[in-house]
Every structure is written in structure tokens, then in C-alpha cells.
Amino acid sequence: MTPEEFRRAGHRLIDWIADYRSGLADGPVLARTGPGEVAAGFPPEPPAGTVDIDELLELLDQVVVPGVTQVQHPMHFGWFPSNATLSSVLGDLASSGLGSLGISWESSPALTEVEEVVCDWMRQLTGLSDAWSGTIQDTASTACLVALLTARERATEHAQARGGMPDAGGAPPVVYTTAQAHSSVRKAALLAGFGADHLRVVGEDAAYAMDPAALAAAMRADADAGRVPAAVIASVGTTGTTAFDPVAAIVEAAAVHGAWVHVDAAMAGTAMLVPECRHLWDGVEGADSVTWNPHKWMGTILDTSLYYVRDVEHLVRVMSTNPSYLRSNRDGEVTQYRDWGLPLGRRFRSLKLLFHLRLDGIESVRERVRRDLDNARWLAEQVDAAPGWEIVAPVPLQTVCVRHHPVGAGGAGGGLDGETLDRHTLAWVDEVNASGDAYLTPSVLDGRWMVRVSIGVETTERVHVERLWVRMQEAAARAGAGIASSAGG
Amino acid sequence: MTPEEFRRAGHRLIDWIADYRSGLADGPVLARTGPGEVAAGFPPEPPAGTVDIDELLELLDQVVVPGVTQVQHPMHFGWFPSNATLSSVLGDLASSGLGSLGISWESSPALTEVEEVVCDWMRQLTGLSDAWSGTIQDTASTACLVALLTARERATEHAQARGGMPDAGGAPPVVYTTAQAHSSVRKAALLAGFGADHLRVVGEDAAYAMDPAALAAAMRADADAGRVPAAVIASVGTTGTTAFDPVAAIVEAAAVHGAWVHVDAAMAGTAMLVPECRHLWDGVEGADSVTWNPHKWMGTILDTSLYYVRDVEHLVRVMSTNPSYLRSNRDGEVTQYRDWGLPLGRRFRSLKLLFHLRLDGIESVRERVRRDLDNARWLAEQVDAAPGWEIVAPVPLQTVCVRHHPVGAGGAGGGLDGETLDRHTLAWVDEVNASGDAYLTPSVLDGRWMVRVSIGVETTERVHVERLWVRMQEAAARAGAGIASSAGG
Numbered sequence: 008m009t010p011e012e013f014r015r016a017g018h019r020l021i022d023w024i025a026d027y028r029s030g031l032a033d034g035p036v037l038a039r040t041g042p043g044e045v046a047a048g049f050p051p052e053p054p055a056g057t058v059d060i061d062e063l064l065e066l067l068d069q070v071v072v073p074g075v076t077q078v079q080h081p082m083h084f085g086w087f088p089s090n091a092t093l094s095s096v097l098g099d100l101a102s103s104g105l106g107s108l109g110i111s112w113e114s115s116p117a118l119t120e121v122e123e124v125v126c127d128w129m130r131q132l133t134g135l136s137d138a139w140s141g142t143i144q145d146t147a148s149t150a151c152l153v154a155l156l157t158a159r160e161r162a163t164e165h166a167q168a169r170g171g172m173p174d175a176g177g178a179p180p181v182v183y184t185t186a187q188a189h190s191s192v193r194k195a196a197l198l199a200g201f202g203a204d205h206l207r208v209v210g211e212d213a214a215y216a217m218d219p220a221a222l223a224a225a226m227r228a229d230a231d232a233g234r235v236p237a238a239v240i241a242s243v244g245t246t247g248t249t250a251f252d253p254v255a256a257i258v259e260a261a262a263v264h265g266a267w268v269h270v271d272a273a274m275a276g277t278a279m280l281v282p283e284c285r286h287l288w289d290g291v292e293g294a295d296s297v298t299w300n301p302h303k304w305m306g307t308i309l310d311t312s313l314y315y316v317r318d319v320e321h322l323v324r325v326m327s328t329n330p331s332y333l334r335s336n337r338d339g340e341v342t343q344y345r346d347w348g349l350p351l352g353r354r355f356r357s358l359k360l361l362f363h364l365r366l367d368g369i370e371s372v373r374e375r376v377r378r379d380l381d382n383a384r385w386l387a388e389q390v391d392a393a394p395g396w397e398i399v400a401p402v403p404l405q406t407v408c409v410r411h412h413p414v415g416a417g418g419a420g421g422g423l424d425g426e427t428l429d430r431h432t433l434a435w436v437d438e439v440n441a442s443g444d445a446y447l448t449p450s451v452l453d454g455r456w457m458v459r460v461s462i463g464v465e466t467t468e469r470v471h472v473e474r475l476w477v478r479m480q481e482a483a484a485r486a487g488a489g490i491a492s493s494a495g496g
Numbered sequence: 497m498t499p500e501e502f503r504r505a506g507h508r509l510i511d512w513i514a515d516y517r518s519g520l521a522d523g524p525v526l527a528r529t530g531p532g533e534v535a536a537g538f539p540p541e542p543p544a545g546t547v548d549i550d551e552l553l554e555l556l557d558q559v560v561v562p563g564v565t566q567v568q569h570p571m572h573f574g575w576f577p578s579n580a581t582l583s584s585v586l587g588d589l590a591s592s593g594l595g596s597l598g599i600s601w602e603s604s605p606a607l608t609e610v611e612e613v614v615c616d617w618m619r620q621l622t623g624l625s626d627a628w629s630g631t632i633q634d635t636a637s638t639a640c641l642v643a644l645l646t647a648r649e650r651a652t653e654h655a656q657a658r659g660g661m662p663d664a665g666g667a668p669p670v671v672y673t674t675a676q677a678h679s680s681v682r683k684a685a686l687l688a689g690f691g692a693d694h695l696r697v698v699g700e701d702a703a704y705a706m707d708p709a710a711l712a713a714a715m716r717a718d719a720d721a722g723r724v725p726a727a728v729i730a731s732v733g734t735t736g737t738t739a740f741d742p743v744a745a746i747v748e749a750a751a752v753h754g755a756w757v758h759v760d761a762a763m764a765g766t767a768m769l770v771p772e773c774r775h776l777w778d779g780v781e782g783a784d785s786v787t788w789n790p791h792k793w794m795g796t797i798l799d800t801s802l803y804y805v806r807d808v809e810h811l812v813r814v815m816s817t818n819p820s821y822l823r824s825n826r827d828g829e830v831t832q833y834r835d836w837g838l839p840l841g842r843r844f845r846s847l848k849l850l851f852h853l854r855l856d857g858i859e860s861v862r863e864r865v866r867r868d869l870d871n872a873r874w875l876a877e878q879v880d881a882a883p884g885w886e887i888v889a890p891v892p893l894q895t896v897c898v899r900h901h902p903v904g905a906g907g908a909g910g911g912l913d914g915e916t917l918d919r920h921t922l923a924w925v926d927e928v929n930a931s932g933d934a935y936l937t938p939s940v941l942d943g944r945w946m947v948r949v950s951i952g953v954e955t956t957e958r959v960h961v962e963r964l965w966v967r968m969q970e971a972a973a974r975a976g977a978g979i980a981s982s983a984g985g
Contacts, residue, residue, distance in 0.1 A: 008581060008582040008583040008586075008855060008856055009582075010513075010514040010515070010517040010518040010582065011514065011518075012582070013510070013513070013514050013517070013582035013583075013585070013586070014510060014511060014514035016586055016855070017510035017513070017514070017586060017589070018507055018510055020586055020589055020590060020593070021502075021503060021506035021507055021510055021589075022503060023590075023593075024499075024502070024506070024589070024590070024593030024594075025499040025500065025502050025503035025506070026499070027593065027594070028499040028502070028593070028595075029499040029500075037602075038602075038604065038605050038606070040605050040606070042601070042605070042826055042829045042830045043609070044605070044609075045605055045606045045609035045610065046609040046610075046612060046613050049610070049613045051613075051616070052617070052620060053617035053618075053620055053621050053853065053858065054853070054854070055857075055858070055859075056857060057854060057855060057856065057857040058854050058855070059855075060586070060855065063850075063851065063854050063855065067590065070606075071594075071606045071610065072594075072606070073606075074604070074605040074606030074609065075594055075596050075604050075605075075606050075607070076596075076597070076602065076603050076604050076605070078595065078596070078597045078603070078604075079595045085603075086597075086599065086603065086821065089595075089597040089841075090595075091592065091595030092497060093497040093498075093499065093501070093502035094497040094502075095592075096502070096589070096592040096593055096595075097497075097502070097505055097506060097509055097549070099588070099589075099592045100506070100509055100510075100513070100585070100588075100589050100592065101509060101512075101513070101556065103580065103584075103585040103588045103589065103797050104509070104512070104513030104516065104517070104585055105513075105516070105560075105561075105564055106517075106567065106568045106578075106579075106580030106585075106797065107564050107565075107567070108565070108567045108575075108578040108798070110575065112531070113526075113527075113565065114565050114567070114574075114575065115527065115563070115564050115565050116527050116529050116531070116533070116534055116563040116564075116565070117527070117529070117534045117559075117560045117561070117562075117563030117564050118563075118564070120532070120533075120534035120535040120563065121534065121535075121538070121560065123535060124535050124538045124540075127540070128541070128542035128543075129542075131541060131542055132542050145634060145839050145841075146839040146840060146841045148838060148839045148840045148841070149838055149839050152838060156687055159689075166691060167686040167687070167689070167691055167692065168686075168691075168692050169691055169692060169693055170668065170691040170693045170694065171661065171668070171686070171689050171690045171691020171692070171693070171694055172660065172661030172662055172664070172689035172690075172691065173661055173662065173664045173665040173668035173669075173689075173691065173694070174665065174691060175661070175662045175665075176662040176663065176664075176665030176666075177665075179659065179660070179662035180662075189819075189840075190817035190818070190819040190822070190840070191817065191840055193817070194815070194817050197656040197657075197660070198645055198656070198814075198815075198838070199689065200648075200656070200660045200661035200662075200688065200689035201660045201661075202655060202656055202657075202658055202659040202660020202661065202662065202663060203656065203657050203658060203660070204658055204659045204660070205659065205660055205662070246819070246821060247821065302841070308592050308595065309597070309841060309842075309843050310839070310841065310842075310843055325687075326683070326687075327683075328679035328680065328682070328683050329679070330678075330679040330735070331938075331939050331940035331945075332575065332735060332736065332937050332938075332939040332948065333679070334938075336926075337531055340531045341531045349637060349638055349641060349687070349838070350634050350635035350637045350638050350799070351635060351637045351678075351679070351680055352578075352634075352635045352637070352791070352798060352799065353798075353799075354798050354799055361552075362552065364542065364543070365543065365546060365547050365552050366497060366505070366546060366547070366548075366549065366552065367497055367546065368544075368545060368546040369542065369544070370544075437825075448821050449820075449821075449823075450819075450820050450821040451820035451821075456820075459821065
């Protein structure tokens with residue numbers, strides 16, 4: 008494709024996206040396609056020849072769009088927000104258009120230096136001290152793996168330079184987290200080679216936050232048995248209920264054993280853009296690494312995970328590669344981001360943040376954060392005041408976790424046995440989700456299903472939360488009536 | 497940013513990219529900015545307020561673009577091609593515009609199913625059998641890490657579910673590769689926890705390809721000593737010289753010990769799009785995993801690495817996560833790509849390939865591949881016939897590795913001592929690179945510097961290779977004259 012062909016097709020695509028974004032609130036939230044339906048819209052063999060942009064956009068309209076769950080929809084309250092602000096879409100387009108290659112500083116000095124600048128801006132905007140140095144990873148899962156790899160090497164005094172993890176058989180390193188930690192934590196611990204036997208699930212308090220006394224006891228027991236407390240993953244805003252592990256107390260407990268503290272603030276990092284939320288990660292300055300995802304609530308499009316460390320030298324020592332074909336006259340003077348993470352090649356991802364920050368501005372993000380926190384408080388109040396409804400976890404952020412106990416079935420509310428309650432919960436949430444009117448994520452807490460209402464889509468205003476609350480009550484009432492009639496029949 | 501604001505700014509950016517791509521051949525190849533110069537164009541503190549798209553594009557023009565090494569420039573012959581075809585730029589824009597979230601099949605059925613369809617098209621286009629299932633990783637570095645993690649778990653019978661790698665102390669798993677393997681192979685082996693002591697650098701033949709007899713001997717020695725031959729990384733097109741490890745013989749040697757064979761065809765995979773090149777990876781069907789990068793020579797923009805495995809069940813068992821908040825009524829019926837690699841969240845990357853394949857068509861890629869192979873053969877012939885010039889490695893692909901021996905210095909050609917020859921090599925290549933006229937990558941082979949001429953930028957035609965050859969001869973002659981005069985003075 009020549010630049011002139013690109014110009015014509017590009018204008019067409021920009022209009023298509025603008026129209027798509029303008030209209031998406033009119034369609035369902037959850038994709039309506041069944042398994043294999045999208046794939047069936049494509050030939051099984053690679054097509055010969057070419058099509059023009061209009062034909063391709065027609066294919067998108069007919070086959071692809073119906074298969075997209077609309078996480079940009081104002082009635083999307085599922086998982087966590089995954090905002091894709093249009094300013095950051097432009098930044099991503101600029102990155103692709105530049106066609107820049109990040110394999111060394113020399114291959115694109117601008118790619119490296121803008122990433123340094125923007126990561127430092129984001130550090131300042133979240134109130135972190137200048138002891139931290141940042142980079143962009145694809146996701147918090149990868150950042151967690153990087154954290155555990157560097158923790159492993161610190162605990163084993165760089166066993167990778169010798170016999171690796173098999174050498175650590177006599178004093179295996181151990182990782183600590185809670186049952187509320189993101190699934191990527193367990194995955195990272197297993198992939199980093201620690202083994203399931205060396206992953207401790209530490210107890211929680213009533214707010215689903217890590218109990219630092221339980222952590223200290225677990226570490227002491229391991230140390231006494233000759234194992235090495237190597238790393239603690241502190242969740243700052245858990246996926247289930249946005250619980251906040253107490254970072255300061257965790258840092259203190261970890262320090263006794265020299266264990267690495269990684270703060271996973273994937274969702275809640277965005278809240279740190281507003282000073283009044285920063286108490287939620289008090290003690291973060293004592294951690295060794297921090298990650299959070301602008302591609303969630305803040306809305307700098309996927310894949311934009313910020314990863315900050317205090318000891319860059321250690322990170323580089325664990326991750327470094329320096330083959331002759333990447334040697335440069337500038338080695339030693341410049342940052343080589345290839346040695347700050349897993350992949351060698353990188354995109355010019357900082358442009359997504361740059362465009363977002365410059366075209367929309369940080370104040371617009373802060374306004375949204377405060378709006379969403381306010382909407383969550385409002386919803387929590389409604390739920391709290393409504394008969395039969397229960398808030399099942401504290402609401403420190405923008406996610407409200409609820410259960411509904413149908414009145415008249417199995418006694419006056421709350422009297423259902425657990426399995427019937429589970430069926431009821433899944434019945435009403437499935438009805439909401441299947442209708443396409445809104446999307447909510449069911450999740451298990453204390454062994455029973457509950458429903459997470461995660462507020463924070465860019466276009467979600469109070470009116471949408473109000474509409475959701477009405478919809479939830481209707482669905483719960485209908486499902487409850489079903490239980491009552493089956494109990495009576 | 498509203499959709500209408502996006503429409504206006506987007507049209508402006510599309511024009512900017514079209515103009516930029518049209519004009520980049522007029523500028524230097526290598527960025528001219530020194531360390532810190534790009535960063536100095538930005539305020540050290542996060543800016544308040546906003547700017548409009550014109551002001552932001554002015555910043556790009558003034559500060560960013562001068563700091564970009566132009567890997568899309570027709571006179572770029574460095575590293576490997578990193579083509580960013582404009583058709584795939586549009587696919588990337590469509591992905592961003594859709595704002596889709598890949599964390600489960602349900603979060604975007606289209607994202608999952610188009611990736612399945614397109615990976616299968618690419619499988620067919622490279623002549624792989626339908627025993628292979630594919631996914632898109634960010635880079636071949638990550639794919640190699642995934643391969644070694646799955647190999648590790650096969651060799652240790654899923655030690656991760658028990659005590660992890662520390663349990664393997666009595667029978668440590670071992671990885672095999674050659675000194676020509678990409679730096680990411682060593683990095684992946686160390687990060688996967690094998691340890692430097694359990695990474696074997698197997699001997700090569702005269703063409704810099706792995707010697708399968710040396711591999712067999714090394715594996716036998718490890719097995720006799722109680723270690724477990726776990727994985728072989730076969731490089732199909734090495735970074736230094738595009739050497740091809742003999743896959744069939746490696747597969748045979750590995751089978752004796754049940755070792756995993758990972759084929760790293762990062763660069764050469766593109767060549768497999770033309771049937772006449774497929775003999776270069778003969779035996780690939782016996783491997784366990786294969787990766788290659790459409791984001792190199794083929795030109796589907798970063799980050800697009802294809803990763804194929806034969807045993808999906810094993811891959812998923814090693815990588816799986818299934819938290820309650822990602823459970824779906826469709827589990828078991830659909831592909832969950834989160835369990836095929838490291839990150840949970842993924843972009844809709846298959847659209848880059850879809851747009852590239854549909855707007856440009858596969859025939860245009862095949863024509864380029866054949867053009868570039870032909871250009872490499874032409875250059876190799878010129879070098880071979882020119883006095884003082886030497887081709888230092890076979891040219892099976894599109895990279896020509898050369899040295900120049902100045903005539904009249906230290907005797908009639910080839911008579912320079914090694915260190916003087918190194919200085920001469922770096923002198924002439926640095927002159928070419930610093931001029932901005934072209935870019936070539938110096939690299940070390942057999943302990944001495946040589947220069948890689950890697951042909952394959954989308955816009956590089958024969959005339960550019962001819963111009964490069966003239967430029968190389970001028971620079972080498974000038975550098976040679978310097979040596980002669982200093983030898984005579």
C-alpha cells in the first residue's frame with residue numbers, strides 16, 4: 008500500500024471508527040455470537056487476491072463487530088473498565104505510522120527517551136518519589152512475572168548465572184500472596200519456577216486484605232524450616248472486591264527477611280492520580296516494584312502497563328542481553344529498555360500516553376475518577392438501603408460487590424441455602440447479561456457467587472448507573488419469583 | 497475526546513502519516529540525535545492543560561521524528577527488516593478503534609476467533625501441516641520463553657505443580673543451542689530457571705549451523721551424568737549470518753531423549769511463504785514449537801510473532817488460569833488464548849494480519865521476498881568479484897555478511913592483523929552509518945567484526961542496493977587509505 012492509498016483508506020477508516028464509537032451505545036453490551044460464528048464468516052483457506060477498504064469494513068461490520076463484547080459501552084460494568092480513549096487511539100496510530108523499532112536506544116532514540124519522559128510524568132502524577140524508574144510492559148501479568156524473576160534472583164544470589172533454580176533445592180525461595188490476588192500471581196510464581204509448594208496463600212482480614220501478622224508468621228515458619236522468604240505480592244485493589252493489602256505493614260514484615268515486595272495496583276493505580284486516594288497504598292515507597300495499568304480505568308488503550316522499580320541495576324542484571332549486533336557507541340550512556348523486561352523488540356507505546364495526556368489532559372482523567380468513585384458510593388447506598396440486597400465487601404474504589412436474597416423464598420430474606428442462593432445469583436445476573444442491556448461479572452467470594460458491579464467506563468454517567476440499578480432489581484425480582492414459585496409448587 | 501473530535505484529529509493524523517511515509521526517504525537513515533536530546537524537548541514535569549492535534553504533530557515533527565532511526569527507509573540495511581506496511585497500520589488502527597478486550601473468549605469472541613482463523617491461514621501459507629495450532633505473541637523472545645517453560649514442565653513432569661525447579665536438583669533439565677542463536681535464547685533459558693550451567697552451546701559446522709553429531713554427544717553426556725536433556729532451540733536463519741540449523745537431524749537427536757525442539761524462525765519464517773524456500777526448514781514437522789515474526793520481513797507491523805505448537809493441551813496445562821471472574825458458560829467449547837502465553841489481556845492483533853493479507857494480498861509479499869532474495873544474490877556476486885572484499889558466510893537468505901581487506905596495507909589484501917582489520921571494518925561501516933546515507937549493522941563472527949547487509953525493507957529496490965554497494969566501496973577505500981597512510985607514515 009502506497010502512502011496515497013493509505014491516505015484514502017485511512018480517512019475512510021477514521022470515519023468508520025468515529026461512527027462506530029458514536030453508535031455503540033445503541034447495541035447490546037455482550038456479544039451475541041455463539042462459539043464459531045465469527046470464524047464461520049471467514050473462508051477456512053487463506054483468500055487469494057485483495058479487497059478494497061470498503062469491502063473490508065463491510066466484513067468488519069457484518070462479521071467482526073457482532074462478535075465484540077462492548078467494553079466501551081456505558082452499560083458495561085463487567086470485569087474492570089478497559090477504556091480505550093480516542094486520544095490514545097491516535098497515539099497508537101502515530102506509533103504505528105512512524106513504524107519505529109525499539110531494540111536498542113540507537114534503533115530509535117525517540118522511542119526510548121519519550122518512554123523515559125512519560126513514565127516519569129506518570130510517576131509524578133501518582134505521587135511516587137524520584138527513587139522510582141519506570142518502563143511500559145504489555146500487562147500487569149507480565150510485570151508480575153518480571154517482579155518474581157528479579158525477586159528470585161535476589162533471593163538466590165543470581166543462581167541463574169550458575170546452576171539456576173535446581174541449585175536452590177536446599178533452600179527453596181518462597182512467594183507469599185492472598186487468595187484474593189489476581190490469577191496472574193499464581194501463574195507467574197509457577198512459571199518463574201518456584202513451584203506450587205512454595206507459594207503461600209496468606210490469610211485475610213474481614214475486608215479481604217492480607218493479614219500482615221499471618222504473613223509474618225508464614226515467613227518465620229519458612230525461614231525456620233530453611234526456606235527463603237523471597238517475595239510478597241501485595242494487591243492494591245484486588246480483582247474480586249478491590250481490597251487493599253496493607254502495604255506499609257507488608258513492607259515491614261518482608262524487611263525482616265529481605266523479601267521482595269511487589270505492589271500489584273493494576274486497577275487501583277489510576278486512583279493514585281487523585282491525591283485523596285493515595286492513602287490506599289501507604290507504604291508503597293518501601294516496596295521494590297510497582298505496577299499499574301493505564302489501560303484499565305485511566306483509559307490509555309491496551310497494552311499499557313507501567314512498571315516501576317527502585318533498583319534498576321538489579322533489573323538489568325537479571326534481564327540483560329548484549330549481543331554484538333546490538334552494541335552501540337552509546338552503551339553506558341543511554342537506557343536500553345530491552346534489558347528492563349522480557350521482549351527484545353518494543354513498540355513506541357509511550358505515544359499512547361503522550362497523546363492521552365496532551366490531547367485530553369490529566370484533569371479530565373481526574374474528573375472521571377472522582378465521578379466514578381461518587382457513582383460507586385451512590386450505588387452502594389442504594390443497595391444498602393434496599394430490602395433483600397447486601398453489599399458483601401467494602402467499597403474503597405469503584406467496584407460494588409452485591410448479593411440479592413429473595414424475600415418470600417425460604418423465609419424472610421437471607422434464608423436460602425447456599426446452593427439455591429448461588430443459583431439465584433447466577434440466574435439474575437445471567438438474565439441481565441443475556442439481555443444485552445448491561446454487563447456484570449459474577450465472581451466467587453467466600454465460596455459463594457456474588458456479582459461485581461465495576462463502574463468506570465469513560466462514557467458511564469450517573470444515569471447509566473441508575474438504569475443499571477433498576478435493571479438489577481427487575482432481574483432479581485423475576486429470578487426470586489421463580490424460586491418462590493418453585494418452592495411453593 | 498469525542499468521536500467527532502476524533503474524526504477531525506484522525507483525518508489530520510492520517511495525512512501526517514501519509515506525508516511522513518512519502519518523505520522519509522529524503523532524510524537520513526540513522527537518527528542524528530545524541531543521548532538526551534529528544535528528552536530535552538519535553539518538560540521534566542507533567543504538563544498541565546491540553547494542546548490540539550496540530551500542536552502535538554508539530555512536537556512530533558520537531559522533537560520526535562529527528563530521533564527516529566528510519567527502519568522504513570529504503571537505504572536501511574541494518575539488523576533485520578522491520579517493515580511496517582501501511583495496510584497493517586490500518587489493521588492496527590481498526591484494532592485500537594474497536595477498543596476490544598481480550599481476556600477470555602466471552603470478552604470478545606471476534607478477537608479470539610479471528611486470531612484462530614488468521615493463524616491458521618498463516619499456517620497454510622507457510623506449508624505447515626494441520627497438526628499445528630497457532631497464536632500471536634508479542635515477540636519471538638517471549639515465544640522462546642514460553643517454549644522453554646513448556647519444555648521445562650514436560651521434562652520435569654510438571655514440577656510446577658509440586659516443588660518447582662528446586663525439586664529438580666537431582667536431575668537438572670538442560671537446554672541446547674549454538675553460539676549463533678539469538679540473545680533471547682540464553683535470556684529465556686536463564687529466566688526459565690535452567691541456569692547458565694545447564695545451557696549447552698553446541699558446536700557448529702563451517703556454515704555456522706548446529707552440528708547434530710555434537711548435539712547428540714552433548715545430550716548423551718548429560719544423560720549419562722544424570723541430567724535431563726530438556727530442550728533444543730534450533731535457529732532457522734540466525735541473526736548473525738542467517739545460518740540454518742538442520743532441523744530434521746536435530747529432531748532425530750532430540751527424540752532419543754524426548755527433548756523439546758523449538759524452531760526459532762523469527763526472520764526466516766517469511767521466506768516459508770514461498771515454496772522454494774521451505775527446504776530450509778526441512779524436518780520442522782517433527783518439532784514441538786515454531787515461532788516466526790511477520791513483523792520482520794513480511795511487514796505486518798510490530799508486535800506480531802506467530803507461535804505454533806503441536807500439543808495445545810500441554811501448553812494450556814502449563815499456562816492455565818481459571819479464576820471465577822473469568823468463568824464462562826462456554827468454557828470447554830472455545831479457545832481461551834490467555835492460557836496460550838504469558839499475559840492475560842491481549843489486543844486484537846490478528847487484525848493487523850487480516851488487513852495486510854486482504855488489502856495488500858499474499859502475492860505482493862511473495863513478490864517482495866523473491867525480489868529481496870534476488871537482490872541479495874546480486875550483491876553477493878558483486879562482493880565476491882570485487883578485489884579485497886570477502887563474503888564471510890553463506891547467503892541462504894537476504895543477508896550478506898562481508899569484510900573488506902584494504903589492498904596495500906599490510907600486504908596484498910587479507911594481510912592485516914586482526915585488530916587492525918577490526919578497526920578498519922568499524923571505520924568504514926561507521927562512516928556509512930554516520931553519513932545517514934545508509935545503515936548497516938556491524939557484528940562479530942569468529943571473534944572478529946564483519947558487516948551484515950540485511951536486505952528487505954518494503955521500499956528497497958535494486959537501485960538502492962546498487963547505491964549501497966557504491967557507498968560501501970567508497971567508505972572502505974577511504975578507510976583503507978587511512979590505514980595505508982598510517983602504515984606508511
